[in-house]
Amino acid sequence: MELFISTRGDSRGATAPEAVLRGIAPDGGLYIRREMPRIPVEELAGLDFRALAERILGEYLSGYSREEIRGCVERAYDQKFDTPEIAPVVDVGDMHVLELFHGPTAAFKDVALSALPQLMSCALQKTGAKDEILILTATSGDTGSAALTGFADVPGIRIIVFYPDRGISPIQRAQMTTMAGENLGVCAISGNFDDAQTGVKRIFAELPQEFRAANHVALSSANSINIGRLAPQIVYYYSAYLDLVKRGKLRMGEKLNFCVPTGNFGDILAGYFAKRMGLPVGKLICASNANNVLTDFLNTGIYNRKRKFLTTISPSMDILVSSNLERLLYLALDCDAEAVRVRMAALSEKGEYSMPDAAMARIRETFAAACATDEQAMDAIRRTFEAHRYLMDPHTAVAWKAAEDYRRESGDATPCVVLSTASPYKFPKSVLTALGEAVPEDAAAQLSRMEALSGTKTPAPLAHVLERAPRFRDVIAPGDMMNYVMERMVRK
Numbered sequence: 001m002e003l004f005i006s007t008r009g010d011s012r013g014a015t016a017p018e019a020v021l022r023g024i025a026p027d028g029g030l031y032i033r034r035e036m037p038r039i040p041v042e043e044l045a046g047l048d049f050r051a052l053a054e055r056i057l058g059e060y061l062s063g064y065s066r067e068e069i070r071g072c073v074e075r076a077y078d079q080k081f082d083t084p085e086i087a088p089v090v091d092v093g094d095m096h097v098l099e100l101f102h103g104p105t106a107a108f109k110d111v112a113l114s115a116l117p118q119l120m121s122c123a124l125q126k127t128g129a130k131d132e133i134l135i136l137t138a139t140s141g142d143t144g145s146a147a148l149t150g151f152a153d154v155p156g157i158r159i160i161v162f163y164p165d166r167g168i169s170p171i172q173r174a175q176m177t178t179m180a181g182e183n184l185g186v187c188a189i190s191g192n193f194d195d196a197q198t199g200v201k202r203i204f205a206e207l208p209q210e211f212r213a214a215n216h217v218a219l220s221s222a223n224s225i226n227i228g229r230l231a232p233q234i235v236y237y238y239s240a241y242l243d244l245v246k247r248g249k250l251r252m253g254e255k256l257n258f259c260v261p262t263g264n265f266g267d268i269l270a271g272y273f274a275k276r277m278g279l280p281v282g283k284l285i286c287a288s289n290a291n292n293v294l295t296d297f298l299n300t301g302i303y304n305r306k307r308k309f310l311t312t313i314s315p316s317m318d319i320l321v322s323s324n325l326e327r328l329l330y331l332a333l334d335c336d337a338e339a340v341r342v343r344m345a346a347l348s349e350k351g352e353y354s355m356p357d358a359a360m361a362r363i364r365e366t367f368a369a370a371c372a373t374d375e376q377a378m379d380a381i382r383r384t385f386e387a388h389r390y391l392m393d394p395h396t397a398v399a400w401k402a403a404e405d406y407r408r409e410s411g412d413a414t415p416c417v418v419l420s421t422a423s424p425y426k427f428p429k430s431v432l433t434a435l436g437e438a439v440p441e442d443a444a445a446q447l448s449r450m451e452a453l454s455g456t457k458t459p460a461p462l463a464h465v466l467e468r469a470p471r472f473r474d475v476i477a478p479g480d481m482m483n484y485v486m487e488r489m490v491r492k
Contacts, residue, residue: 009337015063023221152181224266287402
């Protein structure tokens with residue numbers, strides 16, 4: 001059985017169920033497989049999304065039985081998705097769009113966060129864990145609502161989500177703060193996503209073990225730092241490829257590029273894992289908004305978070321510390337955990353690190369980078385709607401613009417899939433502004449105006465969310481996150 005190891009060198013490996021329950025390794029590193037399973041795409045022709053998920057998760061998450069994975073998949077991908085394909089691909093002009101917003105919160109996080117609670121619940125049973133699991137999650141907008149939906153009332157698990165008070169859309173806020181479930185907690189922080197993510201990591205690293213033991217609570221995460229959250233995202237890269245082959249848009253074995261709107265680097269990293277597992281991926285185009293720390297890193301080999309944090313119309317990408325990049329560094333540095341640890345320490349202490357030329361050359365064999373400002377993203381929304389009557393959200397628009405720029409500048413004519421990570425109805429104010437429309441003050445009226453323009457309907461999960469009264473109103477300083485969690489860990 002392949003064990004998961006820490007990117008920072010902790011010698012204690014973990015089975016997949018153990019890694020899923022822990023979320024993060026004891027030394028603060030991220031769990032990863034040193035060797036990827038090989039799953040040639042030719043072997044998967046004719047399988048639907050659920051069958052693909054069963055095969056891929058069964059191979060990648062060694063330590064679960066095939067019967068356990070089958071049960072997790074069946075419970076994860078049921079009627080909560082509004083399309084049987086789960087993640088359909090649509091043709092838009094000469095590119096293709098992978099729609100990942102057909103789940104219960106209308107964002108791509110639903111695909112993974114429908115599976116993670118099932119994997120975690122199964123792991124609790126397999127390992128015989130006696131402690132209650134407390135999931136701590138930082139969100140830049142979409143992870144929170146998807147995680148809360150997935151874990152609502154799951155036995156043996158509680159969850160607290162932290163989000164930036166002024167860094168998400170009104171609909172994203174309403175989705176989280178009105179969520180039903182006795183085991184849920186939601187709290188805003190007076191800071192940005194990086195503050196929330198840093199605070200969560202600090203709690204994992206510094207919360208005393210004796211306090212956890214005394215309260216019979218173990219910590220875990222629903223962010224993509226958890227391998228159980230990242231692994232299900234591999235599936236839709238395979239499904240998109242096979243969808244295009246089935247429709248005659250691509251020949252089996254032909255390379256396919258993917259352009260991914262990127263913040264914490266988890267979604268695009270899943271594409272890289274798919275490539276290492278046998279999917280014929282050409283380039284992975286890392287699309288950033290004005291917080292273009294990843295664009296600069298991929299172009300220069302220097303990661304520097306010492307820059308102004310910008311609040312943009314694509315808030316899920318407003319991130320300056322991309323946690324999942326650590327896994328790519330580990331692979332690019334020939335699995336040298338000490339080299340990773342040195343760089344993560346430098347990032348924490350000095351705000352930057354650099355990579356060797358040889359490692360960057362390996363990364364650039366697959367990864368390209370481009371970025372888009374708010375104005376460029378809004379222009380992409382307008383142009384795409386006018387030319388193709390296709391409405392996209394600001395995150396997808398960043399990726400659309402990045403894909404256009406990459407194709408023009410590189411001359412690469414490889415077929416390209418743009419990942420659409422959220423419904424445009426989650427961001428009605430920005431979309432209407434991009435289309436040159438007058439924007440009503442009332443968010444519900446904004447949704448109605450979008451419906452009239454596009455001839456489409458507001459997704460059911462969003463249609464009435466603004467009418468619900470908030471359950472959660474806490475706002476705290478980032479420095480108070482530790483105490484906030486400790487107070488909620490004490491059994492009443």
